[in-house]
Amino acid sequence: MADNIHLSLKGIRKSFKSGEVLKGIDLDIAQGEFITLLGASGCGKTTTIRIIAGLDMPDEGRVILDGADITDLPPEKRNVNTIFQNYALFPHMNVADNISYGLKIRKVSKAERRAKAEEMLRLVRLEGRGDRKVSELSGGQKQRVAIARALINEPKVLLLDEPLGALDLKLRRQMQLELKRMQKQLGITFIYITHDQEEAINMSDRIAVMHKGLFEQIGTPDEIYYRPKTSYVANFVGNANIIRENGKTYAVRSENVVILEKEAAVHFEGAGPGITESAQEAESVPETAVPAQKLTIKDGSEYDAKVLEKSFAGGQLRIEFELKDGQHVVASRSGLNSVLTAGQMTRIGWRAEHAVEVIDDGI
Amino acid sequence: MMGSDGRNRNTAGGSLSAGSGSGRAKKNKRKRSSVWILMMPLYAFTIVFVLFPLLYMGFLSFMSRAEVWGFVNEFTLGNYKRILEPLYLNTFKDSLKLAFISTIVNIFIGYPYGYFMARLDEKWKRIMMLLLMIPFWTSGLIRLNGWIIVFRSNGILDKLLMGLHLTDAPLKLLYTYPMVVFGMIYALMPFMILAVYSSAEKMDWTLVEASRDLGAGAAETFFRVTLPLTMPGLLSGVILTFIPSMGLFFVADLLGGNKIVLIGNIIQQQLTKGRNLPFAAALSVVLMVLTSLLIALYRRIAGTRQLEGLI
Ligand SMILES: Nc1ncnc2c1ncn2[C@@H]1O[C@H](COP(=O)(O)OP(=O)(O)OP(=O)(O)O)[C@@H](O)[C@H]1O
Ligand SMILES: [Mg+2]
Numbered sequence: 001m002a003d004n005i006h007l008s009l010k011g012i013r014k015s016f017k018s019g020e021v022l023k024g025i026d027l028d029i030a031q032g033e034f035i036t037l038l039g040a041s042g043c044g045k046t047t048t049i050r051i052i053a054g055l056d057m058p059d060e061g062r063v064i065l066d067g068a069d070i071t072d073l074p075p076e077k078r079n080v081n082t083i084f085q086n087y088a089l090f091p092h093m094n095v096a097d098n099i100s101y102g103l104k105i106r107k108v109s110k111a112e113r114r115a116k117a118e119e120m121l122r123l124v125r126l127e128g129r130g131d132r133k134v135s136e137l138s139g140g141q142k143q144r145v146a147i148a149r150a151l152i153n154e155p156k157v158l159l160l161d162e163p164l165g166a167l168d169l170k171l172r173r174q175m176q177l178e179l180k181r182m183q184k185q186l187g188i189t190f191i192y193i194t195h196d197q198e199e200a201i202n203m204s205d206r207i208a209v210m211h212k213g214l215f216e217q218i219g220t221p222d223e224i225y226y227r228p229k230t231s232y233v234a235n236f237v238g239n240a241n242i243i244r245e246n247g248k249t250y251a252v253r254s255e256n257v258v259i260l261e262k263e264a265a266v267h268f269e270g271a272g273p274g275i276t277e278s279a280q281e282a283e284s285v286p287e288t289a290v291p292a293q294k295l296t297i298k299d300g301s302e303y304d305a306k307v308l309e310k311s312f313a314g315g316q317l318r319i320e321f322e323l324k325d326g327q328h329v330v331a332s333r334s335g336l337n338s339v340l341t342a343g344q345m346t347r348i349g350w351r352a353e354h355a356v357e358v359i360d361d362g363i
Numbered sequence: 364m365m366g367s368d369g370r371n372r373n374t375a376g377g378s379l380s381a382g383s384g385s386g387r388a389k390k391n392k393r394k395r396s397s398v399w400i401l402m403m404p405l406y407a408f409t410i411v412f413v414l415f416p417l418l419y420m421g422f423l424s425f426m427s428r429a430e431v432w433g434f435v436n437e438f439t440l441g442n443y444k445r446i447l448e449p450l451y452l453n454t455f456k457d458s459l460k461l462a463f464i465s466t467i468v469n470i471f472i473g474y475p476y477g478y479f480m481a482r483l484d485e486k487w488k489r490i491m492m493l494l495l496m497i498p499f500w501t502s503g504l505i506r507l508n509g510w511i512i513v514f515r516s517n518g519i520l521d522k523l524l525m526g527l528h529l530t531d532a533p534l535k536l537l538y539t540y541p542m543v544v545f546g547m548i549y550a551l552m553p554f555m556i557l558a559v560y561s562s563a564e565k566m567d568w569t570l571v572e573a574s575r576d577l578g579a580g581a582a583e584t585f586f587r588v589t590l591p592l593t594m595p596g597l598l599s600g601v602i603l604t605f606i607p608s609m610g611l612f613f614v615a616d617l618l619g620g621n622k623i624v625l626i627g628n629i630i631q632q633q634l635t636k637g638r639n640l641p642f643a644a645a646l647s648v649v650l651m652v653l654t655s656l657l658i659a660l661y662r663r664i665a666g667t668r669q670l671e672g673l674i
Binding site: 053054055074075076080081082084086088089090091092101102105106149150153 | 567569570572573574575576577578579580581583587588591592
């Protein structure tokens with residue numbers, strides 16, 4: 001990593017009238033890497049890539065591309081292109097003219113422009129749509145034109161600001177795969193913005209989790225998901241429960257929360273070998289016939305808990321509990337319903353290896 | 364008060380009965396006829412005050428002149444023939460030239476003004492708009508008279524310049540051609556500014572950023588993106604300044620003395636001193652045809668886009 005740094009941000013700070021938006025961010029990106037800036041709305045993602053593109057000037061810090069300081073270069077002098085959040089296609093040009101705009105600026109001959117534009121249209125699967133008006137395109141098509149318009153310039157770095165935000169879920173999935181395919185095929189460095197953690201995990205080589213103008217953690221999707229460093233990262237990326245106990249803070253993802261009493265088959269796999277024999281029997285027991293068995297966890301923690309609420313979301317049943325000290329814990333499992341009812345008392349717990357100690361940043 | 368009350372009740376009643384009626388078609392029909400009724404006064408107004416006078420003017424232009432006032436019911440092409448006399452042809456030419464010059468200046472000052480005004484933040488936009496509107500609170504005639512006080516021989520400007528020893532004799536600016544051009548520009552500039560402003564305001568600024576991002580410099584971005592996208596505004600600004608500057612006779616009157624004669628002045632003179640109604644009508648018809656041709660040309664260029672600021 002260290003020896004093929006392609007783009008790096010060094011101590012970037014930026015303030016607007018509303019306050020300090022970037023509070024000194026550092027980031028090293030390798031050639032051909034797909035890196036995602038992930039964070040809640042307003043955390044400074046767009047500002048970061050606008051500074052890389054040269055559309056905003058940092059108050060402090062440097063932007064280095066291939067060893068050259070490009071901080072003071074205007075946007076047209078940087079070999080960096082952007083896919084804007086609203087696509088920003090030129091309404092007075094047709095699709096082909098939009099795509100070949102960068103070539104026209106560089107005075108490439110008409111024949112070559114046309115050939116390249118055709119090639120790009122094929123790449124983004126819009127063959128034969130070159131003479132369409134921009135206003136005649138669907139959201140997904142506009143998005144692909146914007147990608148083609150940027151890629152035709154063969155940028156060193158492509159910046160993508162929530163390019164799939166406006167698309168419906170199905171098209172989004174499809175475009176995620178296509179973007180990833182194009183990125184691999186072309187070997188261009190992608191800096192990708194999203195606030196959808198699933199998208200970030202699916203697509204990225206590395207994820208930089210951003211929070212209030214700082215990177216909380218930069219790492220592979222695995223690292224971010226399984227070994228979050230801070231409570232914010234654990235909560236934002238893994239939807240983990242944040243448990244505070246004996247002056248320490250732990251993150252426990254909801255699928256690792258095991259219900260030990262009154263609800264037999266819950267989280268059998270998640271519980272794994274740490275659960276006593278009786279769980280094996282419990283597996284075959286139909287949900288309606290609730291055995292009065294009790295599970296115990298060998299190496300982990302157990303708590304008395306009150307059932308607060310059950311809800312079904314995102315293909316999962318979520319059960320929220322309240323511990324004796326008032327902390328709330330969410331357990332999730334596949335399935336539509338549970339025999340537990342609100343107000344009931346039960347016991348829950350998790351294995352020690354599933355409780356990741358994190359730095360507490362108050363979330 | 365009574366009237367508006369009554370109308371409100373009527374429409375409310377109308378929609379009620381339509382709602383309880385059977386079926387969509389009936390509702391639509393009812394709606395369309397009520398729209399038509401509402402439009403009636405507008406049509407009537409247009410017919411009485413626009414269409415009829417126009418037709419009447421056309422008719423007049425083919426009539427003969429009466430001794431004292433009015434016209435004699437005798438068909439003639441003489442009025443139009445007379446326009447072909449060098450005196451009048453030259454006046455048309457001069458008027459077009461003046462309109463052309465003042466429009467060009469208006470473009471070069473008004474476009475940047477309107478464009479940058481659209482880029483200001485909301486507060487400053489409001490302030491600039493107000494500054495632009497304040498002059499309209501006073502009649503144009505009074506404002507032009509104000510300029511006379513400034514520009515006349517030994518007027519405010521001369522006194523100032525001579526007081527500062529920048530000049531040692533009056534400049535004699537008043538009653539010159541540049542003064543009339545100045546007056547036209549002064550009178551019509553706000554229309555150019557507002558027309559450009561209205562289309563620059565609507566333009567998506569990220570398009571400019573996108574162009575820069577794709578490698579175009581600031582100047583190239585202006586010509587490839589900003590100018591094409593604000594062209595409708597610029598063109599309606601041209602229409603709004605070019606056409607009136609051929610007809611604003613009082614500007615030439617007040618600031619040009621009787622040395623500079625525009626087509627508007629001739630029409631006015633023929634109506635008043637000359638008492639030649641049919642000839643004034645013929646001149647007006649020609650002027651109107653000229654301006655209509657310009658608008659047609661504009662529509663050609665602007666395509667199907669709306670005449671921004673005009674409508
Ligand atoms: N030009 C500007 N002037 C003033 N404040 C700004 C400007 N641009 C951004 N901000 C502020 O900076 C903060 C970060 O904005 P930014 O657009 O970088 O957020 P983001 O992470 O991209 O959010 P989102 O996910 O909603 O797009 C916001 O609070 C925003 O209001
Ligand atoms: Mg953003």
